Amino acid sequence: MLKKIVIKNYKVFRDFSLDLNPGVNVIVGDNDAGKSNLLEAINLALTGRLRGNAVAAELSPFLVNLEATRKYTEALSASGAPHPPEILIELYFDDTEDLAALKGTNNSLRESAPGVKIRVCFNIDFIDEYIAYTAGAASVTWAPTEYYQVEWTNFAGAAITARGVPATATLIDATTIRLPNGGDAYLQSIIADSLDTRQRVELSRAYRSLRETFGDIAAVKEINDKLAGERGEISDRELSLSIDISQRAGWERSLVPHLDELPFPYVGKGEQSSLKILLALTEKIADTHVVLIEEPENHLSFSSLNQLVHKINQKCAGKQVLVTTHSAYILNKLGLNELILLTNMGGQRITDLRNETVDYFKKLSGYDTLRLVLAKRAILVEGPSDELIVTRAYRDEHGRDPIADGVDIINVRGLSAARFLDLAVPLAKPVAVINDNDGDAAKMEQRYDDYAAYDFVSIHIGAGEAVTLEPQVLAANDLARMNEILGTNYPTDEAMLAHMKADKTGWALKVFESEQPITMPQYIRDAVRR
Structure with missing residues (x-):
């Protein structure tokens, strides 16, 4: 190794x-x-x-x-x-x-x-x-x-x-593999292992008979008659079209990979990519110590990627494997503990993640862990409405969207924020967490006590009696301002809050899209200013 x-x-x-x-x-x-x-x-x-x-x-x-x-x-x-x-x-x-x-x-x-x-x-x-x-x-x-x-x-x-x-070493990059060669070699190995001498002789005889069959086709006869009539124009010898059945172009090399009766060049890019990788692994992996795989997720759907990762795990058991990827699914399934975040100086590693954190991301592979890994800074929020409001707050504070600064606002559904912090700590990734106080701000802050020692982690909890985002935003503004921004006409704070809680994403989207000035709660402003 x-x-x-x-x-x-x-x-x-x-x-x-x-x-x-x-x-x-x-x-x-x-x-x-x-x-x-x-x-x-x-x-x-x-x-x-x-x-x-x-x-x-x-x-x-x-x-x-x-x-x-x-x-x-x-x-x-x-x-x-x-x-x-x-x-x-x-x-x-x-x-x-x-x-x-x-x-x-x-x-x-x-x-x-x-x-x-x-x-x-x-x-x-x-x-x-x-x-x-x-x-x-x-x-x-x-x-x-x-x-x-x-x-x-x-x-x-x-x-x-x-x-x-x-x-x-075997370097596998589906974008550079020319499958007909690999496919032919793989199919020929199957033929060699599966067919006995009698079967090979019969296939060879059947292939040779194609010459006569091909020549009897009316359209082919017509073309060959025309070519024969032009002897002397091109050559003094008789010119005709037929199938090459010489040893160089024997039946073994004329086989073309098909998927569900479609020739390989006519199937989708995802199927081509997956088949190229698996053929390369099957053909070359036996005597290989180090397997180098370049972005296997190209063109693949989630289900196809799942099958490919399973087969890579099977075929590469006992090998040293390096896989480059932009897919969180690949990362989560092959192992967060094996993650190397590459820079042109070296690699930052995650080697001591808690088992429950690794298991969490493996089970919830839909979480795009790479968003955290690749961001310059991340802001973790509890839901889609928080994501919209925090994005608007960042834009108001800095005059541009957070993504323009490499800042990614990630919806982690509250309780999983600690798992993302477990991922951020070994990478020293700057992260801010924004949470509701759920009626007990001190208890919410205690949830993140394990991360207080890291200066690149900051925790921002809503203060006061406003428990969730909706009353926090309403308290930072007033009823008239919220009616103006949302295009509503509610007479009381209670009616406005009932509307906002009933349509959490809807009111947040209106705030996000509005050009009307709005005052953000202090804990959100603190998070986006860092």
């Missing part, structure tokens, strides 16, 4: 390190956080290949981190010929006896550990060409990877090949 990865100057990663779980690792992060780059780097260090080719054939200035490139070009303009930036990817393995040949301190951390590394660096053989190239420093805008070489070594310092790497 892989214990750690270190990456320097590769794509989005300037100086990155991440400890890995021995089983499942669920990688989440914003767009461009480096999720795909991470899987690519692991696969590169284990296979020496990038996009299916030897990495030396894929070298490009765009593989080098942009910040490293910028510092290089600035130094080039200032001092003449600085050392070009290097790419480094290191994989640290479990320290076991069978990996002793890979063990050493030939790594950036100077740890005595077994491992392998890819180093893409300047080749000193090109020093003269490099000096001539950098003489025009003003025109140099990218790292000169034409003068680079690739070094693939273990931590003992010895050069290695793919055979010298003890762990094998």
Whole structure:
């Protein structure tokens, strides 16, 4: 198993390190956080290949981190010929006896550990060409990877090949898999395992008979007669159309995957994506140690995703798995404890969630836990009316919607707010909780005593005798103002409250959409000001 990865100057990663779980690792992060780059780097260090080719054939200035490139070009303009930036990817393995040949301190951390590394660096053989190239420093805008070489070594310092790497990797990205190849290979393996010699002979004979059958079709005869009449125009030999039954194009390779009698290219994108992933797992998983899966949820419905996750769990049992995802369902089902929130410096982890919290999110997978994980700041509210009112309060306070600032207002239905705080604490995620006082503000605050020590968590409870949101908003304004905003004409506070409680979302939506000024309760204003 892989214990750690270190990456320097590769794509989005300037100086990155991440400890890995021995089983499942669920990688989440914003767009461009480096999720795909991470899987690519692991696969590169284990296979020496990038996009299916030897990495030396894929070298490009765009593989080098942009910040490293910028510092290089600035130094080039200032001092003449600085050392070009290097790419480094290191994989640290479990320290076991069978990996002793890979063990050493030939790594950036100077740890005595077994491992392998890819180093893409300047080749000193090109020093003269490099000096001539950098003489025009003003025109140099990218790292000169034409003068680079690739070094693939273990931590003992010895050069290695793919055979010298003890762990094998399978990178599965449904958007790049060309199914006909994978499908053909999988179908051929089924044929080889399922058909005896007599059945194969009969299928071969039936396939060959298609040539005569095809040639007897009236439309085909007509075309072939016309082609025969044009001998000499194209070739002196007779030209005709028929089925290729040569060994190269035998019946085994002519099979096309069908789903419910539809050829594969004609089925939905979700079915294609799921089938590609499962075929890749079936074909490649047996001898693989590390399985790298890129966003398996693409194009899939909730029920299809449920089936796919179940099958991934089955097929990858005992493997080390890294899954990148934007799906809360994937996150909840594969394990919140395996969550890694990715940044271009490293990963924040959740490893000590209480069992009841993990179970809670697994059972209620509809909760979009990733909204909390990926938000810059979250405000937890009790219901849809609270969500509308708090959004309006934020807009009044800051002049823009909260989402524009990366602030997500999440309806967590009151009692589950503590579960979301359990999720926020290991990530040090700034969170505000807004709750009704339910008639006892002190008791409500005690519910969150376990989180009082965290300065990034704030609790905001409605004060006074107003128990819920409706009387709080009415008390902060007056009857005339609420009638004006809601377009009503209630004569008493009691009648107004009865209306608001009977149509909780309706009155909140009118406040949200109204351009009339309104005064928000103090506890809500405090929450949105932080």
